[in-house]
Amino acid sequence: MEAATNLKLRRKKPGSGDKALETLLYIWAALMLLIVLYPLYFIVIASFSDPSAVAGGKVWLFPRGWTIDGYKELLKHSNIWIGYRNTILYTVVGTAIGLAVNVSAGYALSRRDLVGRKALSLFFIFTMFFNGGLIPTFLTIRDFHLYDTFLVMVLPFSVAVFDIIVARTFFRTSIPAELWEAAQIDGCGNLRFYVQIVLPLSKAVVSVLALWFAVGQWNAYFNALIYLQDKNLFPLQLILRDILVTNQMQTALGTGEAAQIALRLANLLRYSVIIVSTLPIICFYPFVQKYFNKGVMIGAVKE
Amino acid sequence: MLDTQSSGGAQRIFARIGRNWGLYVLLLPAVVLLLLFTYKPMYGVIIAFKDFSPAKGIMDSPWAGLKYFEKYFNSYQFSVTIKNTLIISLYSFATFPIPIAFAILVNQMRAGRFKRVFQTVTYMPHFISTVVVVGLMLILLSPGNGLIGAVYRLFGAEAPNLMGSASLFSSVYVWSDVWQHMGWDSIIYIAALSSVDPSLYEAATVDGAGRWHKIRFIDIPMLIPTAVTLLILRVGGLLGVGFEKAYLMQNNLNISGSEVISTYVYKIGLISSQYSFSAAINLFNTLINFSLLLLVNWVSKKYTEHSLW
Numbered sequence: 296m297e298a299a300t301n302l303k304l305r306r307k308k309p310g311s312g313d314k315a316l317e318t319l320l321y322i323w324a325a326l327m328l329l330i331v332l333y334p335l336y337f338i339v340i341a342s343f344s345d346p347s348a349v350a351g352g353k354v355w356l357f358p359r360g361w362t363i364d365g366y367k368e369l370l371k372h373s374n375i376w377i378g379y380r381n382t383i384l385y386t387v388v389g390t391a392i393g394l395a396v397n398v399s400a401g402y403a404l405s406r407r408d409l410v411g412r413k414a415l416s417l418f419f420i421f422t423m424f425f426n427g428g429l430i431p432t433f434l435t436i437r438d439f440h441l442y443d444t445f446l447v448m449v450l451p452f453s454v455a456v457f458d459i460i461v462a463r464t465f466f467r468t469s470i471p472a473e474l475w476e477a478a479q480i481d482g483c484g485n486l487r488f489y490v491q492i493v494l495p496l497s498k499a500v501v502s503v504l505a506l507w508f509a510v511g512q513w514n515a516y517f518n519a520l521i522y523l524q525d526k527n528l529f530p531l532q533l534i535l536r537d538i539l540v541t542n543q544m545q546t547a548l549g550t551g552e553a554a555q556i557a558l559r560l561a562n563l564l565r566y567s568v569i570i571v572s573t574l575p576i577i578c579f580y581p582f583v584q585k586y587f588n589k590g591v592m593i594g595a596v597k598e
Numbered sequence: 599m600l601d602t603q604s605s606g607g608a609q610r611i612f613a614r615i616g617r618n619w620g621l622y623v624l625l626l627p628a629v630v631l632l633l634l635f636t637y638k639p640m641y642g643v644i645i646a647f648k649d650f651s652p653a654k655g656i657m658d659s660p661w662a663g664l665k666y667f668e669k670y671f672n673s674y675q676f677s678v679t680i681k682n683t684l685i686i687s688l689y690s691f692a693t694f695p696i697p698i699a700f701a702i703l704v705n706q707m708r709a710g711r712f713k714r715v716f717q718t719v720t721y722m723p724h725f726i727s728t729v730v731v732v733g734l735m736l737i738l739l740s741p742g743n744g745l746i747g748a749v750y751r752l753f754g755a756e757a758p759n760l761m762g763s764a765s766l767f768s769s770v771y772v773w774s775d776v777w778q779h780m781g782w783d784s785i786i787y788i789a790a791l792s793s794v795d796p797s798l799y800e801a802a803t804v805d806g807a808g809r810w811h812k813i814r815f816i817d818i819p820m821l822i823p824t825a826v827t828l829l830i831l832r833v834g835g836l837l838g839v840g841f842e843k844a845y846l847m848q849n850n851l852n853i854s855g856s857e858v859i860s861t862y863v864y865k866i867g868l869i870s871s872q873y874s875f876s877a878a879i880n881l882f883n884t885l886i887n888f889s890l891l892l893l894v895n896w897v898s899k900k901y902t903e904h905s906l907w
Binding site: 297300316318320321322323324327328330331332334335338346349350351352379395396397399400402403404406408410411415418419422424425426427428429430431432434435444450451452453454459472480484485486487488494513514515516517521532535537538539540552562569571572573577580581584 | 611614618619620621622623624625627629630631632633635636637638641642643645652656695697703706707712716717718719720721722723725726727728729730732733734736737738740741743745747748749751752765777779781808809810834841842846863867868873876879880881883884888893
């Protein structure tokens with residue numbers, strides 16, 4: 296009680312230094328928001344502006360020389376839409392496989408009555424720090440005839456040890472051992488217990504891992520670069536790489552009117568393709584953000 | 599269920615395994631996938647010590663000893679790739695306090711709508727793909743028609759070609775990373791701060807501590823265990839700069855500052871098909887990283903009682 300009144304007394308005379316600090320804090324925060332948002336906003340307005348106005352530095356707050364040619368151009372590039380379709384397929388199938396593999400492994404490792412638990416954990420964790428490297432892995436994929444197939448994008452690299460650890464930590468802290476003991480007495484086996492009791496109780500961790508996996512799949516380009524050759528299998532990110540990075544150099548060359556028009560369209564295409572490819576993630580993200588945070592916290596709990 | 603460490607006999611252990619056979623079924627897919635696609639390639643690293651040819655296979659290719667390691671150590675690219683990799687990773691290592699500072703500042707904000715929006719917005723760039731981020735950089739940082747060019751012209755100056763400069767490559771690489779990930783990387787610290795017992799702050803207030811003192815004597819000590827764990831993990835990756843972003847940012851103009859070990863391994867291995875040579879460079883890199891991780895973890899365990907395992 297005494298402490299409480301004491302607290303109030305102190306609170307009544309906040310130092311003027313604290314006020315100044317508070318102001319500085321919010322100025323800093325506003326600056327941060329600007330730094331993060333402005334580049335993204337700039338691309339949005341640039342995608343609706345005349346590229347010469349963008350190049351001339353006339354586009355700052357609003358589009359100049361309104362045009363939707365970039366988006367029209369986008370519709371003509373069928374490879375973008377093939378890439379889009381492929382990415383959606385890889386994301387859906389890859390996430391399903393990833394969840395099935397990692398959540399199950401996480402559950403098994405969370406059980407303290409699993410014989411060989413320590414050795415198995417080591418078997419998994421070791422791969423986080425040591426691996427065969429690019430070429431031996433590439434040769435392995437080729438030996439299994441997985442090179443340039445749909446499967447290589449969703450199956451071989453679906454084990455995510457970090458996700459297994461997150462799942463394991465979650466199960467340890469939220470599925471009480473008594474539950475299994477009770478189920479066992481009623482004659483319930485491990486598999487049935489896992490599917491009918493553990494999974495329905497674990498929607499939080501399953502959704503976090505699903506989101507992590509889906510975002511990872513959507514954004515990845517490394518495996519596609521290494522293991523795919525057939526353009527019809529390319530995910531969106533590899534197509535984006537061609538448009539945004541590789542062709543950047545080529546279109547800058549060349550003169551004449553035809554080259555000018557091509558350059559104009561290439562620039563517009565670049566802006567609009569960024570918008571179209573990133574929009575799903577950006578729109579989807581604020582709704583699921585709280586799950587991401589939760590996941591990081593589950594993962595951070597150290598045993 | 600008791601986890602009996604003591605006694606048992608083989609029979610009892612087998613009985614316990616048998617009773618839980620379902621758990622092994624759950625583990626099976628992950629174990630099989632790792633064996634096939636992670637452990638099998640580990641056996642494949644022996645091609646680093648062989649003159650591997652795909653026609654002969656791993657077994658029948660002749661031994662080459664340390665030839666390919668020597669080839670790398672004696673090559674011109676050895677010092678270039680090691681230097682670039684170290685510069686970039688030490689540089690990015692030096693930015694590790696940024697998310698910590700970020701978390702402390704966010705923790706100082708009053709809970710409410712602004713704070714929530716602020717966190718949502720600053721985490722967002724983390725979800726943009728590397729390809730798009732590098733695409734953004736190429737657009738915005740172009741000295742001719744990019745945003746940065748326009749800003750410089752406003753002041754009557756000429757913009758540097760950030761994406762085409764070898765000496766500026768590490769700065770561009772690291773600061774764009776900070777832009778993309780500082781918010782996201784701070785989450786784990788914000789979580790640690792949110793678990794601080796509020797009575798600690800109240801007691802500090804009673805003792806006359808101001809904002810700064812609370813940060814100095816409560817917040818920072820609370821963050822140290824998390825920071826140490828993350829630092830150890832980063833040291834383990836000291837000689838590794840991620841392939842994805844470095845490769846995308848590379849061009850003919852900046853190549854002398856942007857060729858890192860991972861991109862070199864890719865080019866030697868998959869573009870010029872020198873499998874054994876590439877595997878040797880890769881193995882050398884992995885071994886250094888792995889030893890660094892063990893070393894730092896050991897030192898940390900000895901002096902601070904924080905360790906990974």
